[in-house]
Amino acid sequence: MQRIFWVTCPSCGKAFSVDYGIRHTTVPLECPYDRRKFTVDEAAALDERWG
């Protein structure tokens, strides 16, 4: 089972799910709604609730 978390795009404000394996990396994510690339630290919001 894959642990996920949610990020909110800093540009369009829409949220999408991300594999938790890249939570503490600087890998640029890519918003599927507006193609904005941003790191986890640049996200407008995170939802990491789990368990």
Added chain:
Amino acid sequence: MAKDLRTFIKQIESEHPGDFRRITKEVDPANYDVTAIMEHLYRRGERPAVLFEHPKNLKGEDSDIPVLINVFAERARCATALDFPRDQANLPLSLEFSRLSEAGVAPVTVSPADAPVKEVVLTGDQIDTRDLPIVIHSEGDYGPCLTMTLLVKDPESGAYNAAFIKAFYDFDDERRLRITIHSPDTERALAWYEARQQPMPIVAVLGHHPAFYLGTMGLTPYESDDFTTIGGFLGEPLRLVPSETWGDDFLVPADAEILIEGEVPPGERMIADPFGDITRQYQAQTLRPVMNVTAITRRRDAILQDVFAGHHDHFTVGQIPKEGTLYNTLRRKFGDIVTAVHLPYSGCGRLACYVSIKKTREGQGKAVALAAIQESWTFQVVVVVDDVIDVFNEQDVVWAALVNVDPSRDVDMIHNIPTVFTTSMGYRKVLIDATRPLDKAIPEMNRVPQEALDRIDLDAYLEGR
């Protein structure tokens, strides 16, 4: 004439016209036109294969490549693809699938001149994936996505392996795809190449006879050759032709509609997903291998085939193979008390498993459930019912659970066990013994006498209407 996608279309259009629809109006697959039309059809309870004759490509131009979707959405249509009776499309079809998995017909190699897929060959600067009418399926998907089979070759045994693997259009490079390798066999092949820092040859097959794709789902060992297995499903040798990129070292299906050849560079990963996937949930964004496209070959009048992800078209492809295998496994273990197996659409053909048994003593239901849950990592719930219940009739399965189950003893939860999908059940699985208890007095299921059912010829009575 070899079996291919167009022989199948011709067959269902003539023999089962309700199974096939043509949409002549222009559609934009990258703006959800295709999946919106499909969703409308599903909501009406209609699941035909649909050919979109005038789609736009990813440049927004009119494409000369139609899109075919939803071929696998009906079990009866899958039966037709395997030359099997449509009225036996439940468990008998699953058992036929198991039989075909072991049939095996060796492939043959033909020259490029005899290979329709070589009618158009694009290499180098001619390659542009934006020329394809690639479908975006669900809101929030990473982007346009090819959903059919990718081929790899085991470098040691020489066996080919085929698996349904998503290939996303790459917004940064029209000669690259981002591929979501997750099948064990393909992962194993990739690990071999990456351990040696070598690029892995890989080929996307975007259209072929549905028996070709069903054959790729045959549950066979890694070392077995999927081209031979596919031949068993086609009932004839699969025709192969040397690839453009690797020649005789990597053969490809000669009668495919479109092939995309490419190489997976070792160790390279890029962002891909989300994607509305098999469980109707979104696969989360993550790092995936990429495929640098080296050639695109196709028929002059090629059709791009696609799977309607997260719908029956997607569920059935995995459901049928697992049912037959599980039935045979349980029969080997428990004998003929096991009467049927079904992976229902409500569980996306993956999450839930219904088994019926001819129960002779208390406890058999749970024993069968325990055995079944170990047979697939995708199962989260197994329900066992009596053989009077048709496991393909979900209403009856739920009824049995509602009247037969004592939750204090008939429902068990297994904790801390590997699961594949991210659901609220977490690392847990549930067994439900919904067979009628033999050790206490409770009512039994009502029924019309079998003698009366056998005696009454329904059509003779209805003729008088």
